[in-house]
Amino acid sequence: MRRPLPLVSAALALPLLAGCTAGGGAPAHVVVRDGVLRVDGASCSGARPYEAVHRGADLALVDESGDVVASDELGSGEAVPADDKDYGVAPRIPSFCVFDLSGLEVPGAGVYDVLLDGHELTRIEVGADADDLRISIPALGTAELD
Numbered sequence: 001m002r003r004p005l006p007l008v009s010a011a012l013a014l015p016l017l018a019g020c021t022a023g024g025g026a027p028a029h030v031v032v033r034d035g036v037l038r039v040d041g042a043s044c045s046g047a048r049p050y051e052a053v054h055r056g057a058d059l060a061l062v063d064e065s066g067d068v069v070a071s072d073e074l075g076s077g078e079a080v081p082a083d084d085k086d087y088g089v090a091p092r093i094p095s096f097c098v099f100d101l102s103g104l105e106v107p108g109a110g111v112y113d114v115l116l117d118g119h120e121l122t123r124i125e126v127g128a129d130a131d132d133l134r135i136s137i138p139a140l141g142t143a144e145l146d
Contacts, residue, residue, distance in 0.1 A: 028101040028133035030059065030074065037092040038079035044097040045077055050137055052116060053077075059101065059135075061112040061124075069112070072104040106133060 032046040032053050046053030053074070060071040077097040087093045106112075109128035114121045114135055122139040 027131075028072075028104040028106070028135075030099040030101065030135045030137065032077070032097040032099075032137045033082070034096065035082050035094050036097075038095040038097075039092055040079055040081060040095065042079045043076050044079045044095070046097055046137065052119070053097070053099070053137060055099075057117050058115075059104070060115045061104070061106060062115060063107075064111060068115075069107050070104050072101045074099045074101070101133075104133070 030053065032050050034047040034050055036044075036047040038044055045051065045055065055074055055076050057074045058071060059074060060068045063069045077099045079095040080098050082094040082096050106126055109126050111123060111125050113123050121137065122135065124133075124135060124139075126133065
């Protein structure tokens with residue numbers, strides 16, 4: 001049984017973007033910033049409270065008119081280091097779980113709500129000149145949109 005995805009508070013729900021794509025097949029990723037101890041490179045899913053972020057979950061971008069403009073299914077997540085510290089021979093290190101979205105084609109610059117399995121997750125702002133879309137969970141930043 002899947003637990004419902006916690007809604008991200010309005011204070012955290014905005015721009016996360018270290019860069020976003022306006023389409024054209026540029027890379028897109030979901031980054032679950034949960035800091036769980038994992039083996040670097042291991043297959044993963046989001047950890048508590050982000051268990052809903054897992055392989056097979058449906059991600060959709062919804063424009064300001066309420067139309068779904070892009071969607072993709074999450075593939076396998078991969079554990080990546082959460083920081084650049086040297087942990088020596090530790091078998092597990094603090095990590096984030098990253099999902100590639102190879103099938104997500106963002107139609108262009110704009111503001112989009114991100115839904116995961118139909119639940120509102122966050123809101124992102126996509127720039128026209130960026131080359132990589134990163135959807136962070138929880139969202140980065142506390143700025144509010146006008």
